[in-house]
Amino acid sequence: MTGRVAGKVALVTGAASGIGRGCAELLAAEGAKVALTDIQDDKGREVAAAIGANAIYIPHDVTSEDAWIAVVEQVRAAFGRLDILVNNAGIGIGGPVTEFSLADWRRQQAINVEGVFLGVKHSLPLMRQGGGGSIINVSSIAGLTGAANMTAYCATKGAVRLFTKAAAMECATARDGVRVNSIHPGIIETPIWDTISSTVADGGNAGPQRTMNLDDMTAVATPLGHKGWPVDIAQGVLFLASDESRYMTGAELVIDGGMTAR
Numbered sequence: 001m002t003g004r005v006a007g008k009v010a011l012v013t014g015a016a017s018g019i020g021r022g023c024a025e026l027l028a029a030e031g032a033k034v035a036l037t038d039i040q041d042d043k044g045r046e047v048a049a050a051i052g053a054n055a056i057y058i059p060h061d062v063t064s065e066d067a068w069i070a071v072v073e074q075v076r077a078a079f080g081r082l083d084i085l086v087n088n089a090g091i092g093i094g095g096p097v098t099e100f101s102l103a104d105w106r107r108q109q110a111i112n113v114e115g116v117f118l119g120v121k122h123s124l125p126l127m128r129q130g131g132g133g134s135i136i137n138v139s140s141i142a143g144l145t146g147a148a149n150m151t152a153y154c155a156t157k158g159a160v161r162l163f164t165k166a167a168a169m170e171c172a173t174a175r176d177g178v179r180v181n182s183i184h185p186g187i188i189e190t191p192i193w194d195t196i197s198s199t200v201a202d203g204g205n206a207g208p209q210r211t212m213n214l215d216d217m218t219a220v221a222t223p224l225g226h227k228g229w230p231v232d233i234a235q236g237v238l239f240l241a242s243d244e245s246r247y248m249t250g251a252e253l254v255i256d257g258g259m260t261a262r
């Protein structure tokens with residue numbers, strides 16, 4: 001199948017790397033015009049250039065409300081509409097709850113939760129003007145089950161899960177044609193695992209490089225016996241973005257190799 005999102009315009013946050021990059025590439029390959037945003041500007045520009053004429057890159061810190069307003073305005077100026085929002089930007093900071101710094105808690109909340117709230121708040125008007133759309137919020141299996149030393153991250157991803165359902169109800173009630181769903185990746189090979197490690201330094205997220213071996217972790221923890229790749233999540237995002245999922249809203253799509261099924 002090709003052209004599954006042909007004619008649609010997508011905005012993907014955190015698109016310079018990992019899952020966001022995979023989503024931007026697949027949405028563009030299936031016919032969407034894509035605005036990629038991130039704080040890693042050089043990488044973001046490279047990814048957008050590699051995708052080609054249907055992609056633009058916009059510098060964007062998802063914690064800034066002013067930046068969200070400007071980004072949506074640039075999407076409107078460039079493409080005239082917005083059909084798909086992938087709220088993907090996120091960080092992972094681990095550590096024992098008794099040693100976790102308030103600064104790290106707040107920073108993670110600001111990016112993982114407030115960024116998603118601001119994205120929905122400022123994208124909805126443009127989507128509604130176009131008659132509807134699909135919002136996909138990237139949560140995690142950490143938004144479904146608890147994990148030791150991941151209290152702060154789990155709190156953010158649980159928040160994204162229920163924020164999504166409430167936003168879905170609000171849009172459905174408004175009959176605005178906007179669907180809102182969450183996606184829950186398991187263990188996916190991306191650079192986020194270089195920074196998910198114990199840190200107690202105020203505002204720090206620079207623990208030792210890659211303290212966990214994903215192949216070893218997933219061999220045991222994942223029924224399918226291996227880790228996933230960004231494209232595995234992008235395929236789910238593509239489905240939620242396309243009209244194939246037109247009767248889905250407020251749902252949670254779990255793509256985790258079976259981790260949370262047992």
Ligand SMILES: NC(=O)c1ccc[n+]([C@@H]2O[C@H](COP(=O)([O-])OP(=O)(O)OC[C@H]3O[C@@H](n4cnc5c(N)ncnc54)[C@H](O)[C@@H]3O)[C@@H](O)[C@H]2O)c1
Pocket residue numbers: 013014015016017018019020037038039040060061062063088089090091092111138139140141184185186187188189190191192193
């Ligand atoms: N990789 C996994 O195993 C996994 C599992 C479950 C959920 N997730 C979620 O998937 C999403 C993408 O993560 P990833 O694994 O691709 O990691 P990644 O580190 O490769 O990508 C995250 C991107 O977000 C960007 N970002 C960080 N802070 C930002 C900010 N303030 N404003 C804008 N962009 C910002 C980063 O620059 C980076 O490009 C995250 O929300 C993460 O929590 C990942």
